[in-house]
Amino acid sequence: MMEASETWNRLLAHVRETALLESTAAMLEWDEHTGMPVQAAEYRAEQLMLLSGMIHQRRTDPKIGEWLKALADSSLASEPNSPIGASIRCMRRDYDKHVRLPESLVKQIAKATSLGQQAWVLARKENAFQSFRPHLEEILSLRRQEADLLVDEGMTRYDALLDQYEEGARISTLSDLFSRLRDALVPLIHEASLPKNQPHSSCLAGLFDLDQQRSLSRWVAEQIGFDFSRGRLDETEHPFCTTLGPHDHRILTRYHSDSFSSGLFGVLHEAGHGMYEQGLPAEWYGTPAAAAASLGVHESQSRLWENHVGLSREFWQWCLPHAQERFTNLQQVTVPQMVKELNRVEPSLIRIEADEVTYNLHILIRFELEVDLINGSLSVADLPEEWNRKYQDYLGIMPTSDAVGVLQDVHWSAGLIGYFPTYTLGNMYAAMLFDAAERDIPDLKARIQIGSFLPLLEWLRDRIHVYGRRYAPMALIEKATGHSVTSQPLIDHLDRKVRSRSGASERS
């Protein structure tokens, strides 16, 4: 019989070697999205296919099952929230999912989603939902089969999918959280929205030199606490954040010369993700103790810095002079004007361009639709009509085509079902965390006003980052904030925002 500690060491060495390969694949992908020569794409795909095959083989190695079995009753596993105990629990969970799914189904899904994404690109381009329809039907059918294999006692099919992205989240909890949010937001948006078609003059119109945008964004990322000795900031088509090692976190944004804010807010968002990754305990890298708790918790970190910090009056009291140093066309802009402009609320068709208030309704619509698609009460054939009906009901606008309606997101074509709700969960967690941080750091807003962000970052590190996956996401939020997950802080936050905005509007 091997000692438990020896078994653990073997397991640890195994997952760390897997992590070396995973981070190498992440390197190849980072490069693919930053500046890889155009003709290199095909070979890069071959490199990634080889690595992902090796990674898959390692993750499903039967030795892992044996080691985990041997560790199950050991003292190492007895503290479920200790780094090792939690790692064993999470590895068990991940490994069980892997072995429940037959390779044939995994391959079918990989093929269907690969074809699905190609079909989606074309369907969106040609505004032809019908050509995408059979692909989505196939993907839904396969994901239902997958869910049936993963479902545990007391879970619905949709729960089984959701649980892959947000451990422990259930449709029952989400329906409750989300319907409260919907009931509060729909009237709020009606109140906040500008009358339609009213032309709007912006204090942020004009051109903004790209190098100055780069300089401001990098400086802001540094000031809020993104550690450039352990990270980089680069440019790409679709902003993202990736981790290439315990001390190598890379954020990417995109600058537009006709937008002052899109590149900067991309950086605030991605730096939020990056600082979470930088706050995970490096000594456990490769294990669940150093992995993000969930997609929702990850999103809470990006949204907290982007929305609660970046869109606040206090942030701009500090930041505006630094922006004005770089951009002459901002020299007449006041803090209230900047804050009002950045916080404009207006229903729009495209999720990724939506403002903070309307954004969540885009998510709720997708959540309600995908739940019905999975449980079979909505057919794919009826999806576009239902999509448009909900946009009319919740946001008061009607998509002018499927291309800017049901076909706008890549997610479903990639098989990502149960993923959308984590965006709004992230917003809820962010509001709860910022409330709790304000309570624990009485001068938080005064600190932000002078560009002192460390107290907030340290609070997040102590309450969220250091724990990795040691607690289930909602338990972690409850532990950090003292409250079980609720939509109220997000509703209050958005409500205050809309009211102060109307107020500001009246004063202006």
Next chain:
Amino acid sequence: MMEASETWNRLLAHVRETALLESTAAMLEWDEHTGMPVQAAEYRAEQLMLLSGMIHQRRTDPKIGEWLKALADSSLASEPNSPIGASIRCMRRDYDKHVRLPESLVKQIAKATSLGQQAWVLARKENAFQSFRPHLEEILSLRRQEADLLVDEGMTRYDALLDQYEEGARISTLSDLFSRLRDALVPLIHEASLPKNQPHSSCLAGLFDLDQQRSLSRWVAEQIGFDFSRGRLDETEHPFCTTLGPHDHRILTRYHSDSFSSGLFGVLHEAGHGMYEQGLPAEWYGTPAAAAASLGVHESQSRLWENHVGLSREFWQWCLPHAQERFTNLQQVTVPQMVKELNRVEPSLIRIEADEVTYNLHILIRFELEVDLINGSLSVADLPEEWNRKYQDYLGIMPTSDAVGVLQDVHWSAGLIGYFPTYTLGNMYAAMLFDAAERDIPDLKARIQIGSFLPLLEWLRDRIHVYGRRYAPMALIEKATGHSVTSQPLIDHLDRKVRSRSGASERS
């Protein structure tokens, strides 16, 4: 019995998968030298160690030996210069070298050179040759053991080392080539050199905006034929060129704001390497048919573009106006002034800063010393004194310290013995190739003068690039130029340069 074609296909699949891992390692190294966060170094080393272990295992896989044995008498192997026949021959050669070396010796060398490089860094910093001495002695002893295992009929120990970098090169040939070169260069340099300590005023003094340098260098690389759809240009501490796939070639340079030429000539040099790699037949990627013929042939491509093109009057007749567009401080400079300044000849202590004429003497000194070190006629203890004596004899200058003398290069500390001569072989090949290209392309210089570089590049592709390793390096040069390898074209080239320079000097 497997069909030969089936055996070949298995071998091909094997080496192609190895190449996927090798190019992935090259990706990690490229990133390490371009912008990896400082704290990421330790983990990056772990990633590279894992990959190099996997690569080593694949390269020494006994299956390769079996496949090669099965192919030895097949019709596929019967044409030694066909892509497949040559690949089988080269793979046999490489595999035999691998299996002749016991793993214990390989590991000892890896350890000694790793420690050796660390000791060298420190010794150079502190000008303390004695602390490096035992490391060099150990490295030499191990490399002698290695040579004894690799030596074939009719080879000396040094030949066995040299043959790893330049297939088929022998000390006897090199001694002859190099002594002719030395006998011609030593008097030439005396003739060319400016009187010592004479202050020198340069038309290239001043500061040169880095962004303008980047813009000019990139544009020049594009004009001479480096394909940016299959490559990138980046910045790093020590310029190099690396290949990440059949269509992904990356060159790196370094700009200095107080030097107009160092960044640009770094690009000309590395683009020469890069265009060679881009000219290798992509369809054979991963096999010897798509690998560079040797270090010397590689260097010939970089030196040809850097020295024969970049330092020529015709090049500057074309390039100067483009440089003047970007740099106001060049507006008064004439083509003769520019060419004269770039072609200054002056003995100096540091190899990598040497001009085109004196450069080769730096190499000859190292060649003569390392031959004596390997055959035992020179002891490491006596090395610094012998180094200094040769600098005095050949270049007329005496190193002021070992740090700028025998300790200046990393090569020996890294175990690279037999490597230096490939630099001067590259210069010889370049002069031969440029002569032959001038003969075959009668208006070559007129073409360069109008920025038309494609005829030269296509000539190099047809005569050198497409062949990969299908011919031994000196045979390839002979095939391309119609002459066996000789130092005369290089001597003539340098002689013309010095004479026209003196002429220019008299006229100025």
